[in-house]
Amino acid sequence: MRLPLKTEYACQVLAQLASRHDAGGVRQVEELAAAERLSPNYLVQILTTLRQAGIVISRRGKNGGYLLARPPGEITLAEIAVAMEGGSLIESSPGNGGESAGRVHDAWVRANEALMRSCAEIPLTELVPPPAEGEGVDWVI
Amino acid sequence: MRLPLKTEYACQVLAQLASRHDAGGVRQVEELAAAERLSPNYLVQILTTLRQAGIVISRRGKNGGYLLARPPGEITLAEIAVAMEGGSLIESSPGNGGESAGRVHDAWVRANEALMRSCAEIPLTELVPPPAEGEGVDWVI
DNA sequence: TTTAAAGTTGCGTCGTTTACTAATGTATTG
């Protein structure tokens, strides 16, 4: 099954926000879209979803833009995926009435839970490139 | 992201084959389709894919049908999913040229690998109900 | 206070994918 581009774009734009999170300033849609080679119009929809999920904060009006709602270390792939898609990452059908439908569904629910645990251990900090030399911190994951 | 029905159906029909694997006989498409409430014509396509992946064996002609190629304990969710979908369970885009595209892709590749390991620990035996007492045929319509 | 920059929202649409149906082909048995 294909990971929706929407979710992948969300990860990219959040990585972009995380990379300059120390600076504290807001980033505008046009700038973010250019850096990640995305359509600005589409990116707006993604950022709106992320804002409703409490992952980013937006400021309107002139000099507005977006910034992370929390430090990058506290935002994980699991949270991003849940924000962009429904409650579960892998969504299996409740059942079609077949003899084994229930047990098959249960098995995939467990697989989904395992995946969620794995994704909860990948924070945004792993998506941002190591800082250029001379600038700020020099720790490595 | 939604688990394709095709994959879920594959799990169901394999669970059905596993439930009577001890008997040793082949099962016909019509019977399997009735037990799992699936379209026979569609089920054939799924079984063909499973045969090409070496998970089931088919016999043609009169008294033909399907049976598992190996014991149910040796067939896992991971193998079934790989057979029905491409090589990877979670398929993320190679990248659109954005600054963070590569790292985001890598992260999802790792998430996929973790998922594959989890699914490799769920064998077919977990998809079949515990044998009913009396050991009789329970064909119900 | 005006103005223009920037986010917010909703609708529309086009192309792809999915989940099937159906028709025809092929192998096996008696």
Next chain:
DNA sequence: CAATACATTAGTAAACGACGCAACTTTAAA
């Protein structure tokens, strides 16, 4: 050879994804 059951391919309708666009609202700055 004829009956039976799997195999293959083509076709299709509905759903979904990935956008584009336009009108609206908010707010900093001139």
